[in-house]
Amino acid sequence: MTHTCCACTGCACHAHHGEEKTFWAAYRGLAAAAALFIAALFMGKWPWVQLAFCVVSWGIAGREVVFHALRGLVKGDFLDENFLMTLATVGAFCLGEYPEAAAVMLFYQIGEAFQERAAGNSRRSIRALLALRPAFARVWRGETWQKVAPEDVKVGEVIAVYPGERVPLDGTVTDGAAFADTSALTGESVPKRLETGDTALGGFVCKDGKLTLQVARVYGQSATAKVLELVEHAAGKKARAEKFISRFARWYTPLVVAGAVLVAVVPPLLVPDATFKTWVSRALVFLVVSCPCALVLSVPLGFFGGIGGAAKNGILIKGGNFVEALARLKILAADKTGTLTKGVFKVTAVAPLSCTAPELLEICALAEAASNHPVAAALRVAYGKPVEPARVKDVREIAGKGVSAQVDGQTVLVGKAAFLLESGISIPPQAAGSVFCAQDGKYIGSVTVSDEIKADATRAVQALKKEGIEKVVMLTGDNAAAAEPVAKALQVDGFRADLLPAQKVAEVERLQQQTAGTVAFVGDGINDAPVLARADVGIAMGALGSDAAVEAADVVLMTDEPLKIAQAVALARFTLKVVRQNIVFALAVKAAILALGAGGAATLWEAVFADVGVSVVAVLNAIRPLKYQPKEK
Template identity: 50%
Template sequence: MANCCSNGSCSVTPATLSANKTDKISQKGPITRAVISFVLLIGGITMSATNISFFENQWVRLVWYLIAYFPVGIPVLKEAWEAMKEKDIFNEFTLMSIATIGAFFIGEYPEGVAVMLFYSIGELFQQAAVNRAKRNIGALLDVRPEKASVIRDNGIETVLSEEVSVGETVEVKVGERVPLDGIMLTDSGSFNTSALTGESVPRNIKKEEEVLAGMIATDSVCRIKVTRPFGQSALARILELVQNATERKAPAEQFIRKFARIYTPVVTMLAVLIVVLPWMWSLIDPEFMYLFNDWLYRGLVFLVISCPCALVISIPLGYFGGIGAASRQGILFKGGNYLDAITRINTVVLDKTGTVTKGVFEVQDIIPEEGFSKEELLHAVAIVETQSNHPIAKAIVSSVPKERIPFAQPVNVKEVAGQGLEAELDGKKILAGNMKLLETNGIAYPPEVADIPETTVLCAVDGKYAGYIVVADELKEDAKVAVEELRKAGIKDIVMLSGDKQAIVSKLAGELGIDRAYGDLLPEGKVQRFEELSINPGNKVSFVGDGINDAPVLAMSDVGIAMGGLGSDVAIETADVVIQTDQPVKIPMAIRIGKATRQIVIQNITMAFGVKLIVLILGAGGLATLWEAVFADVGVSLLAILNAIRIMRKKF
C-alpha cells in the first residue's frame, strides 16, 4: 500500500537506484491480488446478470464475494488495525474498512468488493507515480560510475569507486564518466557537465583545475588525482540535498496535513449523523419512513468519497515534481517551501562579481609611480596577492609567469575586509588594495585614480604610493536577457550591490537596465543596504550571490540564491536555492518553475475539493451509489497524480 495519507500525512522521498528495484518487486504482490479480486468480481457480476442457478443462493454469493474481497481487503484491514493500535483511528484505511464491511452488512456484496478493489488500484497508481518520480530523480542525478580505473603499482586496476582512496590517481577514457572528484593531472581536457549543471556545452578543464564526479570526458584520456572520497563528492552532496528537499514542507503541504487530521474524523462523524439523524426524526414524525439500510448506504457513500487521498498524495508529489524539474535544469531547491516562497518574490538583489559578470579578471594596464618600474609594481602586488583567493588577486598573480615570481614569501599578512591586504616583504611594508586601504593608512594618491571606471588595485611601499594596476571584468552573455526575463516574471525592483567602484557599478547597471546600483560597499554595507529593502513588509526579497563572500545576506533574504555553487560547501549550506551553472538566466527560470508548481498544486486542491463536494452532496441525498463514489474518488486521485507529474516534462 502507498500509505498515502495515514494520519493525514504523506511522505514522498527520493530513493537510491537500488531501492527502485525493491519498489518494482513490492508492486507485484498487490497487482496479483488486485487481478484475482477483479476476475472474481467480474465473474460474480456476470453470474448474477445471467441468472446462474447456484449463484442465486445468498450464502454462495456471500462466500464468493468474500473470497473476492480478501485479496485486496485483508491488507487494508491489517493497516487499519495497526493504525488503531497506534491510536491513529481516523485514516483512509479505517474509512475504507468501515465502508466495505457496512456494504457487506446490508447485502451489497459486489459494491463492497468494488470499493476495496478500486481503492487498492488507486493506491497502486499512486505508488507507481511516486516510484517513477524517484527513478527520474535517481537517473537524473546519480550518474556516478560504480567502478573506477585506478593507477597502482601493478598497472591499472578496476575497482569499486567506494574503494578508491584520496590521493590515488584514476584514469578516465573518452566517453566515460568521472567516478570521483579530483584535480586534473593531464594538461587539458573537454568534459560534458550536463549531468551536474544541465548545460550541454562542453567545458574545457586545464591542469590542476577541479574535475567533478559525473562529468564525461569527451575528447581525450584524462588522469585525475582524487581529492574527495566517493561519498563526499559534490554530486553526493547534491543527491543528499535533493533527497532531503521533501522534508522541508511547503505551506500548502503543511496545511493539508493539518487539515486531514481534522477533516477525516469530521467526515466520519457526519457519516454517522447521516444514519442517526433520520432515525431520530422518525421518532418525532411517525409519518417519516426510516429504512436503516438505505440511510446506512448513504453514510457509506459519504465515507468513500470523503477519503482525502487525492489531496495528501498529489500535493507533495507536485512539489517533488517541481524539485525534479528544477534539478533537470541545474537548479537545486532545498525544499518545497522555497519553491513556494520564490513565487512571492518581488525584489531581486544581485551581487555583481560572479553573478552578472564572469568574475574572470584580466590585468589591462600597469601604471607605476615615479621611482618604480612596471615589473617592480606588478611583482610586489602579485607576491602579496598570492595570499588571497579573491578573483582579482588570482588575475594579478596569473599575469606573472610562475618562474618570474621571487621565492620570497610575505610575512605578517593581514586581510582588511573590503579593502585589501597588508604584508611585509623583504623588510618592507606592502599595501595592495583599493583606495580605502590607502586612505585608512593616510597615504596620498593621485586624485585622477578615483575617476577611472575600471577596477584598480593600488599599491604602497613603506608608506609611499607606488602606482596602480587596472583589472577588468566582463558581463556574462545572458545577463541582459536575465534582467529582461526577471521583469517578465513580475519582479518590479532589481538592485545591484558591489564592493567595486560606484562608477563601474553604475555603468554595468545602465547596460543591463537595472533600477538601482550601489558600489563601494564593504560586507557590512551590503547587509545595511539589504536591510533597507527588507524592512518594508511589502517587499519579498531574494539575494543572488556567489555563496562565499555573501553568506550573511544570503541567510537574511526570503530566498537566498547561490550562483555557480557547484562544489561550494558554503553555497549549499547557506543558500535556499543553488544554481549549479554561472548563468543568471536560470534565476527567472527558477521563478517560473516555482509558479508552475504552485499552479499545479492549486489545480489539484480545487479539483479534489470540487469533485468531492459534489459527490458528497449527491451521496448524502441518495443520488450517488457506492460505484459512483469509488470511481469519483479513484478518478480524482489519478487525475491529480497525472497533473502533478506533468511538471516533470514541462519546458521552461
C-alpha cells in the same frame, strides 16, 4: 523516498512504507478480483451465490486495506482511509448492496495501483537522475590498475577513466583528453572538453578518450556525494502547503466519520418517512468519497517532482520550503563579481599623478604580489614582468579594503579610495578608477580594472522581470566606478557599491522590510556566506565543488549562468501552481460528491469513481514538475 500520511499510519497507498510492490504483482490479484466481480454481476437471480462471489472479490482486492484497518483499530489509531473503506464496504454488505460493496474496494484498489505506479515512476526518475554513484574506481596500485570502491581511494592517488565510464571522484587531469558529458551535474547537454590540467568532477561521463586523474577529494567530499546528499534529503524539509495538508488530514478524517454518523442517524430521527437504510447508504457514500489520499500523496509528490525537475536542470533546491520561497520571490539581490560578471579582470586604464604609468603598475603589482584576489592578478598581468619577492616586505591585506606593504623600503597602500582616506591620504576630486595607490603617505595615481559581463546576464534580468520579480538590485564590494557601468548595462533597479559583508547583510535586511514576498541573494557562496544565510533564499552561483556554497546556500546552481536563477523561479512557481491545482481540484470534487451523496443524487458507484478519479488525476498532475523544461535555455 517513503511517503507518510499524517492522517493514517497504514493506508493502502503507503502500506509497504518504502518496499514498492510491482505493478504487475498487484495487477494479478486485482485481475482475479475483477473477474469474480464481473461474474457476480450475472448472478442476480441467485443472491447467495452473488454474495459469495462479491465477498471473495472484496476479500482479494481489499485484504491489505482490511488488515491495516484492523491493526489500526487494535492500536487505537484507526481513523484513516483504510478504516473508511472497510466501514463503507461492510456497511454496503449489511444493506444488501453486494456488487456495490465489492466495486468500492475493487476500484479503490485499482486506483491505488495506478497511483503507486505513478509515484514509483517519479521515484525511479529521481533515482535515474541520481545514478551518479560510481560502481568502482580504477586506481594505480602495486604497479597495476585495480578496481576498488570509490570510498577506498585516497587524495593524491591516480585513477584512470575509460570511454563510456563515469568519473568516480573529483580530480585533476594529468594525462589524456576527452569530451565529458556533464549533464547529470549541470543539466547542460553540450559536452565539455577536458585536457591536462583541467578539473574533472565525479559524475562526469568520459565520452571519447581515456583520462588519467590525480584525486583531489575523497569520495565523501566529491561533487557526486554532495549532489546525492542534497537531493536525497531535500524532501525532508516541508513547504507550508505540505504542513497544511498534514494538519488538515489529522482533523479531516475524524470530522468525516463524525459527519457520516450524523448523516446516518439524524435525518431518520427528525425527518418524517426517512428510513435508516436510505440514510446509512448516503452515509456510506459520504465515507467513500471523503478519503484524503489524493491530497496526502499528491502534495508532497508535487514538491518532490519540483526538486527532481530542478536537479535535472542543474539546480539543487534543498527542500520543499525553499521551492515555495522561490515561488514567492519579489526581490533579488545579486553580487557582481563572478555572479553577473565573469570575474576575469583586466586593466583598462592607468591614471598616474606623480609617476609614469609603468611605474604605477610596477608599484601596484609588487604590493599585490602575494594576494590571490582577481584584481591583484589583473595588476600583475598588466605589469607583465616577474615580481621580485625580495623587494616586498611587511605585507598586510585588509579584507574588502586593500593591501599595505613595504616596497623598496617605502610604505605603499593599494586598494579602495576609502582605504586610503582612512589612512589620512587625500585623493584629488577628479581621480577615478577602481584601484588607488599611495606611496609614503602621498597619492600617486589610480588604475581602472574592469570585469566582463556574462553573456546571459542581461537576458537573466529580463527573464526575472517577466516572472514578476519587482526589483533586481546589485550589491557589490567594488567601488561605484566599476559597478555603475555594469548596473546600467544590465538595467538593474539599483546598486550599492563599496559594501563589506556585514553591509550586504544590512542591505538585504532593508530589502526584506520593503516586501511581503521573499528576498533572495545570489553570490559565489564563499565570501558571501553571511548574506546567503540571512536572505530568505540564499542562491550559490556556479558552486559545483564548493563546500562553503553548498553549506551556506538554500539553492545551489551547478553552473555559473545567471539565467538559471530565472529558470529556478519559473520552475518553483510552476510546482506551486501544480500543488494548488491538486488541492483545489480534490477538495472541489469531494465537496460536490459529498453534497450530492447527502442529497441522494450520488450512489456508491459515483463515490468510488470520484475518489479514484481524483486520486489518479492529482498524482499524474503532481509529477508534471519532474518533466519541466525551461522555456529559455
